[in-house]
Amino acid sequence: MGELTATNLFESQTIFADHKDLIHDVAYDFYGERMATCSSDQYVKVWDSDGQGGWRLTASWKAHHGSVWKVTWAHPEFGQVIATCSFDRTAAIWEEVGDTAASGSEKGLRTWLKRSNLVDSRTSVTDVKFGPKHLGLLLVTCSADGIIRIYEAPDVMNLAQWTLQHEIPTKVSISCLSWNPSLSRVVHPPMLAVGSDEPNTTNAAASVQGDKTTACNGKVFIYEYSESSRRWTRTDCLSSVQEPVNDIAFAPNLGRSFHLLAVATKDVRIIKIEPIAESAGTGNNGSAVRFKCEVVAAFEEHYSCVWRVCWNLTGTLLASSGDDCAVRLWKMQYLNQWKCVAVFKNEPLPGDSPPLCRPHTTYIRMAAMANPSHMPFH
Amino acid sequence: MNTSSFSSAPLPGKGVDTAKTFILPDKCFQKRVGCAWGRGNKFTIYPRSQTVSKTPSNTSQDKLLNIRQDILLFTPILRKLVNESNGTFLSLQKAAETAKVSDNQVEFLKLSRQFRSIIRVCIENLQEAASKEENGIEKNNILSHITIFYSIECIWHLCEILYIDNIPGDIVLPYLLEWVRFHFPCHEQTAAQLLEACERGSEEHKDYWDTVVGMVVQGRVDVARALLKLHSAGESNEFKLVDNSLRSMPVYSVYGGISTGEFTISWKHWQAECRSKLSSRVLASQPKLELIMRIIIGDYTAFESIRNKYSSWFDILGGWVMFTAPWSRRHELGGAAAACAGMQASPRSHLDDMVRALLEGDLHQVIHEIQQISDNGWFATHLTDILFHCGKLNIMDKQQTNVTSRLRESLILEYGCLLMEHKSLWSVGLSYLASCPPEGLRRAELILERMPVETEAKAMRIIAEAKKHGLIGVAQSVCRCMSARHLSAGRLGGALFWETLLLDTLPLLESDEAVFTSNDTYEIMLCLELRSSSLDSEKADLLRLALARNLARTALAEGDGTEEQAQ
Numbered sequence: 001m002g003e004l005t006a007t008n009l010f011e012s013q014t015i016f017a018d019h020k021d022l023i024h025d026v027a028y029d030f031y032g033e034r035m036a037t038c039s040s041d042q043y044v045k046v047w048d049s050d051g052q053g054g055w056r057l058t059a060s061w062k063a064h065h066g067s068v069w070k071v072t073w074a075h076p077e078f079g080q081v082i083a084t085c086s087f088d089r090t091a092a093i094w095e096e097v098g099d100t101a102a103s104g105s106e107k108g109l110r111t112w113l114k115r116s117n118l119v120d121s122r123t124s125v126t127d128v129k130f131g132p133k134h135l136g137l138l139l140v141t142c143s144a145d146g147i148i149r150i151y152e153a154p155d156v157m158n159l160a161q162w163t164l165q166h167e168i169p170t171k172v173s174i175s176c177l178s179w180n181p182s183l184s185r186v187v188h189p190p191m192l193a194v195g196s197d198e199p200n201t202t203n204a205a206a207s208v209q210g211d212k213t214t215a216c217n218g219k220v221f222i223y224e225y226s227e228s229s230r231r232w233t234r235t236d237c238l239s240s241v242q243e244p245v246n247d248i249a250f251a252p253n254l255g256r257s258f259h260l261l262a263v264a265t266k267d268v269r270i271i272k273i274e275p276i277a278e279s280a281g282t283g284n285n286g287s288a289v290r291f292k293c294e295v296v297a298a299f300e301e302h303y304s305c306v307w308r309v310c311w312n313l314t315g316t317l318l319a320s321s322g323d324d325c326a327v328r329l330w331k332m333q334y335l336n337q338w339k340c341v342a343v344f345k346n347e348p349l350p351g352d353s354p355p356l357c358r359p360h361t362t363y364i365r366m367a368a369m370a371n372p373s374h375m376p377f378h
Numbered sequence: 379m380n381t382s383s384f385s386s387a388p389l390p391g392k393g394v395d396t397a398k399t400f401i402l403p404d405k406c407f408q409k410r411v412g413c414a415w416g417r418g419n420k421f422t423i424y425p426r427s428q429t430v431s432k433t434p435s436n437t438s439q440d441k442l443l444n445i446r447q448d449i450l451l452f453t454p455i456l457r458k459l460v461n462e463s464n465g466t467f468l469s470l471q472k473a474a475e476t477a478k479v480s481d482n483q484v485e486f487l488k489l490s491r492q493f494r495s496i497i498r499v500c501i502e503n504l505q506e507a508a509s510k511e512e513n514g515i516e517k518n519n520i521l522s523h524i525t526i527f528y529s530i531e532c533i534w535h536l537c538e539i540l541y542i543d544n545i546p547g548d549i550v551l552p553y554l555l556e557w558v559r560f561h562f563p564c565h566e567q568t569a570a571q572l573l574e575a576c577e578r579g580s581e582e583h584k585d586y587w588d589t590v591v592g593m594v595v596q597g598r599v600d601v602a603r604a605l606l607k608l609h610s611a612g613e614s615n616e617f618k619l620v621d622n623s624l625r626s627m628p629v630y631s632v633y634g635g636i637s638t639g640e641f642t643i644s645w646k647h648w649q650a651e652c653r654s655k656l657s658s659r660v661l662a663s664q665p666k667l668e669l670i671m672r673i674i675i676g677d678y679t680a681f682e683s684i685r686n687k688y689s690s691w692f693d694i695l696g697g698w699v700m701f702t703a704p705w706s707r708r709h710e711l712g713g714a715a716a717a718c719a720g721m722q723a724s725p726r727s728h729l730d731d732m733v734r735a736l737l738e739g740d741l742h743q744v745i746h747e748i749q750q751i752s753d754n755g756w757f758a759t760h761l762t763d764i765l766f767h768c769g770k771l772n773i774m775d776k777q778q779t780n781v782t783s784r785l786r787e788s789l790i791l792e793y794g795c796l797l798m799e800h801k802s803l804w805s806v807g808l809s810y811l812a813s814c815p816p817e818g819l820r821r822a823e824l825i826l827e828r829m830p831v832e833t834e835a836k837a838m839r840i841i842a843e844a845k846k847h848g849l850i851g852v853a854q855s856v857c858r859c860m861s862a863r864h865l866s867a868g869r870l871g872g873a874l875f876w877e878t879l880l881l882d883t884l885p886l887l888e889s890d891e892a893v894f895t896s897n898d899t900y901e902i903m904l905c906l907e908l909r910s911s912s913l914d915s916e917k918a919d920l921l922r923l924a925l926a927r928n929l930a931r932t933a934l935a936e937g938d939g940t941e942e943q944a945q
Contacts (some may be wrong), residue, residue, distance in 0.1 A: 011446055252612075319413045319415060
């Protein structure tokens with residue numbers, strides 16, 4: 001009888017991005033067919049899937065006058081639009097022009113035009129994200145001086161016009177943010193989570209105006225939009241996260257009554273945020289606690305600072321990466337426990353495999369490290 | 379009924395021990411890395427740093443690494459398996475609906491056999507492909523697929539006997555023997571050759587005695603007797619004595635008119651006689667005949683002595699049950715499995731573990747084991763589903779809460795999501811997700827609206843499938859994205875094509891029977907308001923009026939209905 005589990009493998013493919021400096025972010029478009037990269041070389045590049053598993057560079061341009069931290073795609077309903085943010089204190093909106101439906105093979109590089117430059121920040125803009133599309137065309141930025149800005153394009157056909165709708169000071173340096181993707185506006189008001197990379201000192205304790213809760217030393221804040229007051233209010237501070245936060249991501253909601261938030265800090269955390277039904281009519285400040293928050297998982301396997309957390313499309317797998325140069329995949333089992341299902345890392349010993357010289361390579365099967373116990377991806 | 383508690387749950391933080399580690403090629407990254415998910419099972423790893431670098435770093439920092447899972451089920455030759463099992467899965471869901479009001483076990487058995495025949499056809503196709511394949515690596519791949527599906531069919535068959543089939547009197551032996559003979563045919567060809575040649579002195583054949591013993595162990599007593607007659611000493615007293623013992627063995631039949639109690643008494647009497655014949659040492663001159671007699675009296679050492687002639691303990695399981703406890707009911711096989719497995723210290727294979735767990739009645743362990751098979755969950759999903767519907771699965775967590783339906787649902791959801799990643803199997807995947815509302819539909823929504831839309835035809839198919847499952851939001855989203863794409867390409871006509879879909883709703887809204895529900899109507903209204911600028915005001919007003927009227931009548935009709943349902 002042969003080995004029944006031998007074919008549970010992964011394949012990998014190397015792409016030479018040809019950025020002249022460190023890459024800071026890679027973002028897929030809504031369909032996963034296009035990929036945008038940004039780097040300290042101040043360039044943004046767009047790559048298109050060739051349909052056979054390969055990627056082709058279709059655009060590359062100098063987007064900022066400083067390191068480009070993040071790149072993000074708008075919903076395709078608004079066209080082919082990306083936003084970038086940079087150390088040069090700006091965020092920018094870019095739109096691809098020309099026939100995007102034609103397959104790229106017969107065409108050369110595509111043209112991306114800067115539609116708008118958002119210059120309100122006085123410090124480095126650390127993150128930028130488009131809002132869930134059912135809220136319209138919204139964009140949120142955050143900056144090192146701790147100000148969250150929410151912009152709106154009132155006319156989705158005119159990407160040159162963005163109005164600054166809200167400016168929310170947090171008084172701590174904000175490194176990352178995530179929109180709650182829940183589609184139900186009735187059950188869940190628009191919600192943002194932001195993470196701070198402020199060092200963990202008691203002096204840094206956030207005391208924000210309008211915040212009724214006592215000083216909280218947490219590094220993750222929840223903001224919600226109230227239709228009645230037309231304001232964004234901080235409705236919670238997750239006291240369970242005390243160390244600087246590098247990345248934060250809401251899982252797709254899937255119609256659940258609670259939200260799952262992944263946090264990259266000194267470890268990988270998954271936090272369950274469950275809105276508590278409010279007592280009648282008192283509003284946000286009526287009850288002291290808006291959410292029941294519970295750390296459902298805290299994984300220390302990276303043994304180092306965790307840099308990124310990222311959910312798959314359906315929120316069943318979480319990928320995390322850290323200073324240990326490893327990527328780990330976490331999966332929720334049917335009884336709601338989380339479990340590591342795969343680890344990707346460099347060879348432990350200095351290998352002498354020659355670097356590949358072709359710009360694009362095909363997928364090759366990855367070697368697995370000898371490990372007596374086998375655990376499939378699924 | 380199988381009840382087991384979930385004991386293998388890892389403690390938080392311990393999970394890494396079981397995870398497989400993969401080596402990134404080319405020593406890509408020396409320091410911090412980042413990661414980003416693409417669609418489905420694809421993600422990208424990239425080197426990353428938070429600090430502003432003053433000097434351009436070395437070139438190894440500009441590589442991206444795309445990683446994807448290698449999915450066995452997406453092999454073209456397995457397409458038929460995926461499609462046909464989907465049909466059977468859907469029939470099973472219908473049968474399960476019927477089973478809520480009347481017993482439907484016969485239908486379940488039929489569908490279980492259908493699944494197995496699908497697997498067998500798949501194995502045949504693979505065997506044919508393997509024989510034609512000339513590339514060594516490819517051939518090896520196909521052979522490993524054959525191993526996988528062969529094991530799956532073997533386990534499924536045993537599962538069917540133990541949990542799905544309707545066995546008269548619950549006496550499992552004839553079924554168990556059938557399973558052994560089918561999956562572990564041994565000496566069958568030699569026996570057939572010898573019988574066909576029908577020559578005295580067949581003991582000259584080097585495998586003669588192994589074949590005779592093999593037939594006894596497989597419970598083919600008639601064949602064994604016929605072979606013994608071909609021995610040159612077949613007419614001797616010793617041979618006649620063994621033949622007589624084999625012939626007189628009582629065989630239980632539920633329609634035989636005797637109770638199991640009576641059968642047990644007569645069988646024990648028969649075995650006592652055999653034992654006394656053996657102890658009289660009349661067979662001392664014929665050690666092979668003595669071995670046969672020791673086997674039929676259920677002598678452990680006799681079975682032990684022949685164990686090394688077989689590749690696995692499954693081969694002798696049927697014989698062991700036959701000559702130690704032929705009255706065994708189907709859930710009394712754990713002891714027999716332990717006895718047979720213990721006869722030889724050999725490394726345990728994965729199949730061993732699965733068969734052992736199955737015979738011990740630990741279905742939870744079985745499902746845990748079959749999830750390790752690299753068939754991307756095909757087997758675990760379908761087997762769990764059918765066992766669940768047969769009411770044979772009862773899995774408890776630590777708090778003794780029944781989590782069976784959650785296990786089943788999580789497997790179906792996972793399998794459905796996996797198929798939705800395939801460019802032509804996605805609608806099959808959708809049907810699995812749709813069978814697990816509400817979460818399945820929420821997942822389907824996320825995946826469907828992100829399906830790459832290469833052509834108008836593909837867009838139409840997605841919209842049709844979305845509508846079929848009531849995912850109106852997806853249909854609208856796809857329409858809007860197509861519109862946006864045409865607009866940006868400067869093809870206003872194309873975009874208006876999509877706008878006319880709105881006007882197309884007009885006749886439907888005005889039809890006698892309400893076509894759209896009130897929710898649908900709201901959605902169309904929303905659509906209209908978002909796109910009203912592209913319709914001229916007269917048409918828009920007309921549509922608004924029709925929508926309002928439709929909303930009024932559907933709201934009234936549904937108001938009555940939902941109140942009734944709520945009771």
